[in-house]
Structure formats: C-alpha cells, structure tokens
Amino acid sequence: MPRRITIGLATILSVCTLWYGLTTLFGIIPAGRFPSPAETWSALIHVSGRGYGGGDLAMHVYNSLRLVVMGFLVAIMTGVPLGLLMGWSRKAEAFINPIFLIIRPIPPLAWIPLAILWLGLGDAAKIMVIWFSAFVPSVINTYTGVRNIERPVLEAAYMLGMPKFRFVTEVMIPGASPMIFTGLRLSLQASWTTLVAAELVGAFYGLGRVLNVAQQDLYPGMILVGMIAVAILGWGTTRVLGMAEAHALRWNTAALAAKG
Amino acid sequence: MNREISLLQSIGLGFLGLACFLGFWQGLAMSGLVSNIFLPSPIEVYDRFTTLLERRFAGATLPGHLAASFQRFAYGFLLAAAIGIPLGLLMGWYQLLDEIVSPLFDALRFVAPIAWVPFAALWFGTGIGGPIMIIFAGAFPPCVINAYRGAKFVDPRLIEAANMLGTPSHRVIREILLPSSVPSIISGLRVSAGLGWQSLVGAELIVASAGVGFMMVQGQANVSTTTVMAGMVAIGLVGLALDSALRLAERIIQRRRGLDN
Numbered sequence: 001m002p003r004r005i006t007i008g009l010a011t012i013l014s015v016c017t018l019w020y021g022l023t024t025l026f027g028i029i030p031a032g033r034f035p036s037p038a039e040t041w042s043a044l045i046h047v048s049g050r051g052y053g054g055g056d057l058a059m060h061v062y063n064s065l066r067l068v069v070m071g072f073l074v075a076i077m078t079g080v081p082l083g084l085l086m087g088w089s090r091k092a093e094a095f096i097n098p099i100f101l102i103i104r105p106i107p108p109l110a111w112i113p114l115a116i117l118w119l120g121l122g123d124a125a126k127i128m129v130i131w132f133s134a135f136v137p138s139v140i141n142t143y144t145g146v147r148n149i150e151r152p153v154l155e156a157a158y159m160l161g162m163p164k165f166r167f168v169t170e171v172m173i174p175g176a177s178p179m180i181f182t183g184l185r186l187s188l189q190a191s192w193t194t195l196v197a198a199e200l201v202g203a204f205y206g207l208g209r210v211l212n213v214a215q216q217d218l219y220p221g222m223i224l225v226g227m228i229a230v231a232i233l234g235w236g237t238t239r240v241l242g243m244a245e246a247h248a249l250r251w252n253t254a255a256l257a258a259k260g
Numbered sequence: 261m262n263r264e265i266s267l268l269q270s271i272g273l274g275f276l277g278l279a280c281f282l283g284f285w286q287g288l289a290m291s292g293l294v295s296n297i298f299l300p301s302p303i304e305v306y307d308r309f310t311t312l313l314e315r316r317f318a319g320a321t322l323p324g325h326l327a328a329s330f331q332r333f334a335y336g337f338l339l340a341a342a343i344g345i346p347l348g349l350l351m352g353w354y355q356l357l358d359e360i361v362s363p364l365f366d367a368l369r370f371v372a373p374i375a376w377v378p379f380a381a382l383w384f385g386t387g388i389g390g391p392i393m394i395i396f397a398g399a400f401p402p403c404v405i406n407a408y409r410g411a412k413f414v415d416p417r418l419i420e421a422a423n424m425l426g427t428p429s430h431r432v433i434r435e436i437l438l439p440s441s442v443p444s445i446i447s448g449l450r451v452s453a454g455l456g457w458q459s460l461v462g463a464e465l466i467v468a469s470a471g472v473g474f475m476m477v478q479g480q481a482n483v484s485t486t487t488v489m490a491g492m493v494a495i496g497l498v499g500l501a502l503d504s505a506l507r508l509a510e511r512i513i514q515r516r517r518g519l520d521n
Binding site: 003004015034098106113218230231234 | 281362368377457492
C-alpha cells in the first residue's frame with residue numbers, strides 16, 4: 001500500500017507542477033482558456049470575501065448543500081418505502097412496475113424545464129428535480145435488495161410465525177440494507193449532478209449559479225473554483241454516507257470478518 | 261413477501277396500474293383544478309408530439325432535433341469508448357499505470373459531468389464541440405472502470421496456464437485478456453450510454469442552438485408545457501432504444517460465451 005500512496009502523491013505533485021509550468025512559467029495555455037494557480041487563488045479570495053454571483057462562497061455552498069440534502073431526504077423517504085413495498089408484495093410490484101418503466105427512461109435532467117415551468121426558479125423546483133433523480137435508484141435498489149434476501153431466511157421467519165411488523169423491521173430491512181445503501185450512494189451522486197444542472201439552467205444562488213455567471217463573464221479562475229467546490233462537497237457527502245453505512249452495517253461486516 | 265401471482269394477474273395489474281396513472285393524469289387535466297397550461301392532458305401531449313413530427317419548432321422538426329442530438333451523442337460516446345476502454349484495459353494490466361492514473365481519476369470522478377459545461381463552452385464553443393465534451397465527461401468513467409474490472413478480474417489460472425505453456429505475451433493479451441474482459445466492457449458501455457445521453461440533455465438545456473434539449477428550453481420559454489413534455493417523451497424513447505440495443509448486445513455476447521443460464 002505505501003507504494004501506491006507514494007506514486008499517487010508523486011502524480012498529483014507532478015500534475016500541479018505541470019499546471020504551474022504550462023500556465024505561469026511558459027504560458028503555453030493562454031490565461032483565457034485555463035486559469036493559473038495564482039488566478040484560481042485570487043478567484044477563491046474574491047468569492048469568499050467580496051462575493052460573486054449574488055453572494056459569498058459560504059452562502060452558495062450552504063444553499064447548494066441544503067437543497068441536495070433536502071431533495072435527497074425526500075427522495076429516500078419516499079423511495080425506500082416504495083421499494084420495500086414492491087419487494088414485499090408481488091401485486092404491488094405488478095401494479096407499479098409498468099408506470100416505472102415508462103417514467104424511468106426519462107433522464108432526471110429532462111425534468112428541469114418542466115420543473116421551472118411548474119415551480120419557477122426557486123428552491124421548490126430544485127427539490128422536485130432532485131427528488132426525481134434520486135428517487136429511482138433508491139426504489140430499484142431497495143426492491144432488488146428485498147428480492148435477493150435468501151429464501152431460507154424468509155421461510156424460517158414464516159415458520160416461526162413472525163408478526164408482520166417485526167418481519168419488516170427485523171428481516172426485510174436488515175436483509176436489504178446493503179443494497180439499500182448502494183442505492184443511496186447512487187441517489188446522492190444523481191442529486192449532485194441534477195442540482196448543478198438545475199442551478200446552471202437558472203437559479204438565484206448556489207454553486208451552479210457561480211459556474212453560470214463565471215461562464216458568462218469568461219472568468220476561468222472562478223469556473224475552476226466552482227468545480228472544485230462541487231467536487232469537494234460531492235466527496236464530503238459521499239464520505240458521510242459511507243460512514244453512516246459502516247455504522248448501520250456493523251453487524252454485517254462483523255459477520256463477514258468472523259467468517260474470514 | 262406474498263405468494264407468487266400468475267402471469268395473467270400480473271399483466272392485468274400492470275394494465276390497471278398504467279390505466280390508473282394515465283386516468284389520474286387525464287382526469288386532473290380535465291377537471292379544471294389545475295390550469296391547462298400547467299398540466300396538459302396526455303392526449304394533448306400526444307397531439308403535440310405528432311404535430312412536432314412535421315412542424316418546425318425552434319428551428320427544426322422533432323426528428324431534426326433528435327438527429328442533431330444523436331449526432332453529438334454518437335461522437336461523444338464513441339470518443340469516450342475509444343479512449344476509455346483502452347485506458348481501462350491498460351490500467352488493469354500494468355500496475356504502474358494504474359497507480360499513476362487512479363488518484364487523478366478518483367479526484368475527477370467527483371466533478372459532476374455537467375459541471376464541465378462552462379469550460380466546455382469556453383474551450384470548444386456551444387455548437388458541436390462543447391456538448392461532445394460534456395457527453396464525453398459523462399460517458400468516460402464507466403468505460404474506464406468496467407474495462408479495468410474486466411482486465412483485473414481475469415481468471416488467473418488461465419494466464420498461469422498460458423504462461424506455463426510459453427505463450428508469447430501479445431498472444432496472452434489478444435487471446436485471453438481481451439476476450440475475457442468483453443462482457444464487463446459491454447456492461448460498462450451500457451452504463452456509459454445512459455449517462456452520456458443524460459449529460460447531453462443537460463448540456464443542451466444550458467448551451468446549444470439545436471437538439472431536443474434546446475427545443476425543450478424554447479418550449480419552457482414559450483410556456484408551452486406540451487412541447488416540454490413531448491420532448492421528454494422523445495428523450496425517453498431514444499434512451500430506451502439505446503439501452504435495449506446494448507442490452508441485446510450484452511445478451512448475445514453472454515450467450516455466445518455460454519455464460520447465461
């Protein structure tokens with residue numbers, strides 16, 4: 001492993017050197033195309049101090065993060081139960097699946113114009129598109145997770161006459177939880193993509209708005225700052241979800257470790 | 261975990277589900293509770309769809325917009341496959357390359373493809389180059405990851421056997437590594453096509469002067485909900501066709517390998 005880390009660090013270091021060399025030292029990449037490290041730094045100071053595109057960096061980050069978290073929560077609070085229901089009952093599955101089949105091929109980003117028509121440029125439209133994009137992965141993975149629970153486990157629960165409620169909370173949800181978390185991770189990724197797109201199409205503040213204004217102003221430094229901010233937030237929220245997963249699936253990893 | 265249901269019952273329930281969905285939509289649109297501009301009925305959307313097939317809107321008919329979108333999609337997707345698959349395979353075979361590229365790749369993966377839009381516009385303009393770059397950004401990672409997995413998880417016994425028999429390394433690559441990575445590559449292409457198509461729609465919403473996404477933005481600006489919805493239907497249909505085509509390819513290849521049961 002140390003070898004991996006050394007090479008990784010060396011790569012990142014050489015990319016940074018290359019970046020500095022090409023933009024600042026030799027000027028091979030013109031400043032109008034890609035910012036130099038110094039320009040990126042000054043753009044960062046600009047947006048976090050005086051503010052840019054309608055607010056300072058903290059406010060844009062706060063707004064984007066808030067919308068993603070809200071949309072994501074709404075999506076999983078509706079998607080996971082629906083997935084459980086479809087996994088639980090063949091009838092519900094047969095009833096809901098065709099509706100799903102016709103809505104699913106429409107990419108979440110294609111809902112953006114409709115969301116703007118319905119709800120305008122404010123928060124509600126963003127939450128609606130995030131909901132649409134994050135909903136589908138959480139339903140499908142939850143449903144697959146329930147369907148993949150091993151038969152003997154289900155039969156044992158039946159044979160022991162487990163009440164329905166306890167069956168759901170103690171067999172179905174834990175059994176499906178590894179898949180549920182896979183779905184949540186995909187949902188979270190989709191939430192970020194959709195939010196950035198929605199904010200690029202139209203918003204009053206948020207990181208997508210920063211990108212949009214910077215694009216119109218031909219301000220490469222600010223574009224890079226916006227992209228880095230989006231990447232860091234996406235990485236950070238994925239980490240938080242990963243920690244939640246590790247916590248929720250303790251029993252599972254412990255069992256796997258015991259098995260060797 | 262209820263008991264199994266018969267095929268007939270399942271088809272019946274499926275139709276019931278669709279009928280409820282469309283009926284609810286139609287009913288809501290006709291009831292006058294919501295304005296017609298806000299929520300047109302499915303029949304109106306269908307009418308608009310058929311009109312758009314012949315009449316021009318935002319510079320072209322619906323097939324015209326679709327052709328423009330599809331052309332961009334094809335370029336971006338092919339470019340992503342042409343660069344991504346070899347890169348993934350090489351990363352799977354040569355550890356050093358893997359160790360060099362992986363950290364960069366992991367860092368870039370968290371940038372949503374759509375966040376490349378401003379740079380794409382700056383570097384390649386909004387005509388055809390910019391959108392191609394966005395599709396590329398969306399379709400590239402799954403190509404690399406799946407080709408990498410395909411190359412990494414080749415059954416080591418096959419390679420050992422070949423080495424023991426003194427097979428030259430170019431033949432090992434051509435006759436063992438490449439064929440055994442194919443199924444994984446094809447599934448990667450399917451994911452790629454989905455993400456690429458979605459990124460294209462996003463890119464066209466923001467920067468483009470033709471294409472289905474552009475048509476939808478124009479529809480939105482003209483408060484023509486039917487146009488927006490017709491665009492969504494068209495995008496969904498093309499996406500579905502792409503997915504089915506690649507799914508078919510996946511199945512054919514698996515069958516030829518005797519991998520399906």
